[in-house]
Amino acid sequence: MVARASGAVLTTTKIQVPRIRPGLVPRARLVGLLRAAADARLALVQAPVGSGKTSLLTEWSQSEAERRPFAWLSLDPEDNDPVRFLEGAIAALRTIVPDAGATALAHLGGPASLTDVVLPSLVNDLAAAPRRLVLVLDDYHAVVDPRVHDAVAYLLDHQPATVQVAVATRAEPPLPLGRLRVRGELVEVRATDLRFTEAETETLLNATLRLDLEPGDLARLQERTEGWAAGLRLAALSLSGRRDRHAFIASFAGDDRPIVDYLGYEVLDAQPPDVRDFLLETSVLDRLCGPLCDAVTGREDSGARLDALERAGLLLLPLDTKGDWYRYHPLFGELLRHELRRTRADVVAPAQRRAAAWYRDAGLPGAAIRHAIAGGDVDLAGELIAEHWYGYLQRGRIDTVAGWLDALGDDVVRADPGLCLTKAWIAVNTGRLDAVAAWIADAERCGPDAAVLESGVASLHEIHCYMVGDVEGAVAAGRCSVERGDTPWRPVGCPVLGIALFWSGRPAEATTELEMAADTARAAGNHLAVIHASGGLAAILAEQGRVDEAASTAEAALALAEERGLGEHWATTLARVVNGRALEQAGRIADAAEVIDRGVELSQRGVATVEIAYARLAQADRRRLGGDPAAAVEAVREARRLIERCVAPGILVELLARTERRLHRAPRAGGRDRAPASVELTDRELSVLRLLPGELSQRAIGDALYVSLNTVKSHARSIYRKLGVDTRDEAVARARSLGLL
Amino acid sequence: MEDPQRASARPRQCRIVIRGRISDRLGAAFPEMALDRRPGETVLAGSVAPAGLDRLLDRLGDLGLEPLSVDVEE
Numbered sequence: 001m002v003a004r005a006s007g008a009v010l011t012t013t014k015i016q017v018p019r020i021r022p023g024l025v026p027r028a029r030l031v032g033l034l035r036a037a038a039d040a041r042l043a044l045v046q047a048p049v050g051s052g053k054t055s056l057l058t059e060w061s062q063s064e065a066e067r068r069p070f071a072w073l074s075l076d077p078e079d080n081d082p083v084r085f086l087e088g089a090i091a092a093l094r095t096i097v098p099d100a101g102a103t104a105l106a107h108l109g110g111p112a113s114l115t116d117v118v119l120p121s122l123v124n125d126l127a128a129a130p131r132r133l134v135l136v137l138d139d140y141h142a143v144v145d146p147r148v149h150d151a152v153a154y155l156l157d158h159q160p161a162t163v164q165v166a167v168a169t170r171a172e173p174p175l176p177l178g179r180l181r182v183r184g185e186l187v188e189v190r191a192t193d194l195r196f197t198e199a200e201t202e203t204l205l206n207a208t209l210r211l212d213l214e215p216g217d218l219a220r221l222q223e224r225t226e227g228w229a230a231g232l233r234l235a236a237l238s239l240s241g242r243r244d245r246h247a248f249i250a251s252f253a254g255d256d257r258p259i260v261d262y263l264g265y266e267v268l269d270a271q272p273p274d275v276r277d278f279l280l281e282t283s284v285l286d287r288l289c290g291p292l293c294d295a296v297t298g299r300e301d302s303g304a305r306l307d308a309l310e311r312a313g314l315l316l317l318p319l320d321t322k323g324d325w326y327r328y329h330p331l332f333g334e335l336l337r338h339e340l341r342r343t344r345a346d347v348v349a350p351a352q353r354r355a356a357a358w359y360r361d362a363g364l365p366g367a368a369i370r371h372a373i374a375g376g377d378v379d380l381a382g383e384l385i386a387e388h389w390y391g392y393l394q395r396g397r398i399d400t401v402a403g404w405l406d407a408l409g410d411d412v413v414r415a416d417p418g419l420c421l422t423k424a425w426i427a428v429n430t431g432r433l434d435a436v437a438a439w440i441a442d443a444e445r446c447g448p449d450a451a452v453l454e455s456g457v458a459s460l461h462e463i464h465c466y467m468v469g470d471v472e473g474a475v476a477a478g479r480c481s482v483e484r485g486d487t488p489w490r491p492v493g494c495p496v497l498g499i500a501l502f503w504s505g506r507p508a509e510a511t512t513e514l515e516m517a518a519d520t521a522r523a524a525g526n527h528l529a530v531i532h533a534s535g536g537l538a539a540i541l542a543e544q545g546r547v548d549e550a551a552s553t554a555e556a557a558l559a560l561a562e563e564r565g566l567g568e569h570w571a572t573t574l575a576r577v578v579n580g581r582a583l584e585q586a587g588r589i590a591d592a593a594e595v596i597d598r599g600v601e602l603s604q605r606g607v608a609t610v611e612i613a614y615a616r617l618a619q620a621d622r623r624r625l626g627g628d629p630a631a632a633v634e635a636v637r638e639a640r641r642l643i644e645r646c647v648a649p650g651i652l653v654e655l656l657a658r659t660e661r662r663l664h665r666a667p668r669a670g671g672r673d674r675a676p677a678s679v680e681l682t683d684r685e686l687s688v689l690r691l692l693p694g695e696l697s698q699r700a701i702g703d704a705l706y707v708s709l710n711t712v713k714s715h716a717r718s719i720y721r722k723l724g725v726d727t728r729d730e731a732v733a734r735a736r737s738l739g740l741l
Numbered sequence: 742m743e744d745p746q747r748a749s750a751r752p753r754q755c756r757i758v759i760r761g762r763i764s765d766r767l768g769a770a771f772p773e774m775a776l777d778r779r780p781g782e783t784v785l786a787g788s789v790a791p792a793g794l795d796r797l798l799d800r801l802g803d804l805g806l807e808p809l810s811v812d813v814e815e
Contacts, residue, residue, distance in 0.1 A: 048807050170802055230805060256781050258761035260805045265766065334803035338770040 013287065013319035015092040017072040017136075018058045023313070025196070025204045027056055030189055034060045034166075037187035038068075041156055042180055043134075043166040044173075047191035050230025050331045053168040056194065057136055060166075068132040069096045070166075075137060076286070078366070080145035081399040083109045086118065089135065093122075097129040106565025109396010114147070117568065119154050127160035140169035145399075149174050156180065195227030209236050217246055220253040230331050234263035237313060241270065264335045267314075278305055279314075280344065283336035284351045284374075287319060287367075288326045295358035296351050349375045356380055366400070373407045378416075381408060386418040393429065402426055417446040421456040428463055436464045455484035466496050469609040469646025474500035494520055495533035499574070503610055503650040507540050514540075527564045528571050531557045535574030539614070542578045551582035573603040573611045577618045589626055596622050610652055613642040617659045624663055632663055641730060644737045681722060681740065688715040689740060693732045754814035755794055757785045759806045770800065782809065 034043055034056075045053045061070035071092040079085040086108055090101035103121035126133075135155075143149065153175050156165060167173060180186035196204065201222040205211045213221070225231030235252070239245050255262055268276065281297045282288055290303025299305075306326055310316045315329035328336065341348060352375025359368035360380070365388040372381035381404070389401045405413055405423060413419040420443035427435040440460055443453065458481035465473035478497030498514030501507075514533045521529035534557035541550035557575035561567045576599030583592035596618050603612040616639035623632035636659055643649045643656055681689060691701045702712040720726065723734040735741045757774075763783040768776045774787040774797075789797060794813070801808060 049802060049805050228805075256762050257764055258759065258767070258804075258806055261761065261764050261767045265764075330803060331805050334800070338767070338804070342766070342769050 013325050014074050014076075014088055015072055015095060016074075016320050017061055017070060018054060019318060019321060020058055020062060021055070021317075023204070023208045024055055024059065025200050025208065027052070027059060027194075027200070030056055030193060031060050031063050033189065033193075034187060035063065038164065039161075039185075040164065040180075040187040041159065041185040042175070042177075043164060043187045043189075044177070045166070045168045045189045045194075046170070046172060047189075047194050048170055048228075050228060050233075050329065051191055051194040052229035053194070054138055055229070056189065057138065057166060057168055061134070061136070064134070068134060070134045070136055071096050072136045072138065075139045075142045077142050078370075078400065079143055080148065081397055081403070082114060082145065082147045082151055083396045084400065085143070085148045086114075086122075086151065089137075090122065093126070093133075093135065096131065096133050097125065100125040100129065103565065107568065109398075114151055115154055119151060119158070123155070123158045123160065126163050129162070132162040132164075134164045134166055136166045136168070138168045140167045140173055141171045143173075146174070194229065196222065196225075196229060196232055197227065198222050201227065201232060204232055205236055205239075209240070211236065211239055211245065213239075213245065213249075217249045220249055224253045225259060228259065230329070231259040231263065233313075233315070234259070234267055237315075238263055238266040238270070240313075260331060260335060264332065267332075268335065268339065275305075275309075278302075279309075279336055280340040281347065281351055283328065283333055283340055284348060284371075285355055286327060286333075288316075288328070289324050292355065292358050292362075296354045349377075351375070353377045353380070360384060369404055373404065378408065378412050382412075382416045382419055385422065386416075389422045389425075393425070398426060398429060414442050415446065417443040417453050418456070420446065421453070421460055424460045424464075428460065428467065433464065433467055436460065440464070455481050458484065462496055462500075465647075466500055466610075467608055469643075470648045471500045471503040471610065471646075471650040472648045475504050475506075495529050495536060498533060499536040499539075502536055502540050503652060504648075505651045507544065511537065511540055527560060528566055528569060531561050531566060531569070531575065532571040534560075535572065535576075535578070538578040539574045542581060547582065547585060550578050554578035554582065568602065570602050570604075570608070570611070573599050573608075573615055576602065577615050580618060580622065584622055584625060589622070592622055593626060609642050609646050610649055613639045613646075613649070613652055614655070616642065617655055620659050621662065629663065636660055636663060641733055644733045681719060685715050685719050685722075686740070688712060689719055689731070689735055692716075692719075692728055692735075693741065750790060750792070752788045752790045752793070755785075755787060755789045755797075756810075756812040757797070757801070758809045758811075759783050759785065759801065760809055761806075763806075767804070770804070771797070773797075 037043065045056060047053055057070075061072075064070070072095075073088050073092040075085070075088075079088065086101075086104065090105055093100045101122050102125070104118045104125070107117045107121070137152070152165070152167075152173075156175065159165065167175070177186060198219060202218050205213055205218060205221070221232065221235055225235065235249075238252075239248060242248055252262060268279070271279065278293075278297060278299070282293050282302075285292065285296065288306060290306060293302030293306065294300055306316065307323065310318065310323075310326065315332035316326045317329055319325040319327055327333070352371045356368045356371035356375060356377060357380070359365070359371060365384050369381055369384045369388070372378075372384060385401070385404055392398075392401050401422065405419060405426070408419070413423055420439050424436050424439035424443065427433070427439060440457055443457055458477050462474050462477035462481055465471075465477055474496060478500060482497065494517040495514065498510050498517050501510035501513055514536045518530050518533040518537070521527075521533060534553055538550050538554035538557065541547075541553060554575040558567070558572060558579060561569065561572045561575070566572070576595050580592045580596035580599060583589075583595060596615065600612070600615040600619050603615045616635050620632045620635035620639065623629075623635055636656070639656055639659070643652050646652070687705055688701060691704060696704065698712045698716065699709050702709045705712070716728070716731075719735075720731055723731050723738075725731045725734050732741065760782055762778045762781070763776060768783075771785055773789070773793075774785040777784040777786065794811075798808065798811070
């Protein structure tokens with residue numbers, strides 16, 4: 001995981017305050033309402049498409065220019081990834097508070113929860129900022145992910161008094177509006193407020209656009225459109241080239257089609273054929289610039305056309321101040337897309353593909369992948385995802401990558417070994433270990449003949465084995481991956497082979513492998529891998545009794561983790577344990593306790609069973625030294641439970657025995673250090689044992705086996721005694737480790 | 742017993758009323774729905790899954806066709 005360069009991945013058009021368009025009618029009463037409520041935590045502008053929400057916010061921001069600046073973020077469907085949303089919000093805030101969110105960005109996409117670290121640090125940065133500001137979230141209806149709503153609700157609850165949030169949306173947002181309303185912390189502008197009055201209608205059509213309409217016609221238009229801004233704008237476009245304005249208005253007022261149905265087609269059909277074609281073909285784009293439109297339409301004059309369309313007021317909205325990027329007014333864009341699908345459905349997919357190719361060549365893989373998926377270009381989408389998924393994952397954008405694969409569909413993914421492996425990797429990272437093996441099997445079924453794929457399969461197999469506590473399997477798969485040479489997959493598993501070698505009892509090989517892995521990772525800027533490898537090296541040194549070297553290696557790993565905002569990651573577990581043991585030996589028991597407990601806590605965020613067990617053993621030793629034998633026994637029991645769950649735990653078995661001996665307390669199994677190699681159970685006991693992993697109560701087990709509750713209890717007691725355990729869960733674990741289940 | 746999640750994902754009969762008599766040209770944007778044009782309004786009726794209903798309402802909203810009412814069969 002690398003620290004993000006904020007903004008590098010974010011198109012600046014998203015954080016651009018829109019410029020005031022010529023012909024905008026001043027909405028003094030609404031701006032006054034918003035200005036007067038500067039103390040409200042939330043300004044909510046909620047109204048249907050084309051009601052003038054963005055225009056109102058733009059005018060409001062200009063009117064407050066001398067009082068407080070506005071940070072602007074225009075949202076789109078990709079913001080349903082909380083990491084992307086917060087990157088955008090921080091980039092917007094940085095236009096005003098230049099260093100805001102440094103800590104938040106460092107932790108974003110890492111293991112820390114948003115409300116633990118990311119959002120509180122962002123709130124602190126804003127509280128420390130000297131200026132009052134407004135954060136605008138435009139097009140908020142594009143967001144449906146509850147985690148993004150939670151983040152915004154958190155900001156609303158905790159934002160300093162200097163910050164106001166403004167939300168523009170078509171739909172009621174799932175934010176704590178009721179609470180804000182009763183506290184008087186909410187100012188609202190709704191569709192009815194945004195309707196143009198007769199006076200505003202006159203200002204728009206006569207004063208600004210100089211259409212010279214009679215009062216009766218103005219009133220008819222205002223009534224027919226109900227003051228809907230987009231309706232009036234479309235009417236103005238329809239009227240501008242006409243002489244028979246009175247007749248047109250009478251005909252429109254007497255028609256009962258929806259406004260867009262009538263006026264939208266009026267405007268579209270009035271365009272010369274080449275303009276119409278240009279509008280339709282470029283409607284597949286959610287953002288437009290000259291070169292992109294050239295690529296999609298095969299023309300060479302798109303830049304000039306876009307300028308001309310904007311000058312003609314053809315519902316093209318500028319996205320930047322330089323006039324490079326535009327988007328269609330959402331209402332008009334949707335009408336164009338519908339007309340294109342209706343009349344020339346066959347050109348939609350090819351246009352999407354040309355857009356995908358242009359974005360690919362422009363080095364914008366996210367947009368390229370979206371257009372490739374929309375255009376059904378599975379090959380290009382697959383190729384681009386294969387090339388870029390790891391970079392996205394390293395920036396914490398796991399939801400974005402998962403979203404691409406979901407959009408492609410499992411059937412398409414199953415046919416592409418690289419995409420199967422990406423699925424497997426996502427499953428590893430989201431802790432869904434049950435799904436990993438199936439995706440790896442799918443990848444292999446596609447017939448991986450290239451070394452890259454074999455390396456990928458082996459790398460994932462290595463990680464999967466490691467996670468489930470099969471250190472021998474991890475070593476075998478890791479070696480297999482290394483043999484395939486330097487593939488893009490190798491860094492994925494690089495520290496794991498070395499650490500697995502250590503657990504499997506080969507410290508010398510492990511050291512060589514880990515030193516190499518750390519160098520490779522350092523050169524690649526893969527800090528997480530450096531930290532994990534250094535933790536492994538520190539653990540080896542500690543087990544070899546090289547106390548000082550172990551301590552300094554662990555300290556260096558933890559310092560790097562703090563510096564890179566990775567201090568919350570489970571990959572710091574080994575470094576923390578070694579650091580804690582060093583503190584313990586220096587007699588700093590309380591400090592050691594804190595560090596080791598933290599190591600245990602973080603280890604549980606990962607799913608590497610052996611590392612959790614290793615941390616538990618350190619915790620048991622520390623508690624014994626701290627004079628709390630009962631707590632020490634509890635920790636060592638937990639370690640035993642974990643180690644028994646492992647497929648092949650390697651030296652963890654010896655380390656467990658060592659800690660148990662130190663505790664001067666043999667485990668329950670009649671003084672035996674290890675569970676017996678074989679246990680003889682009767683047939684009846686075996687049939688009860690087979691039902692223990694399930695959900696059945698003892699009474700239900702009795703019913704299933706046609707015996708009484710007391711008989712089941714007596715069999716269970718006997719099973720526990722023979723297995724040397726105290727509980728049903730332990731019995732299941734022990735029976736599994738002995739191959740009885 | 743029916744899986745509650747699957748039950749809620751089952752398509753249901755929906756009836757959406759929008760203002761105005763929609764033309765065939767614009768009505769073609771909703772091929773999955775039967776259109777019943779009445780004085781001053783259009784009724785869109787059809788069988789829609791819950792996720793499909795959200796998308797349908799979004800598309801209506803994108804075109805400025807705000808529903809007067811939405812009824813979903815229980």
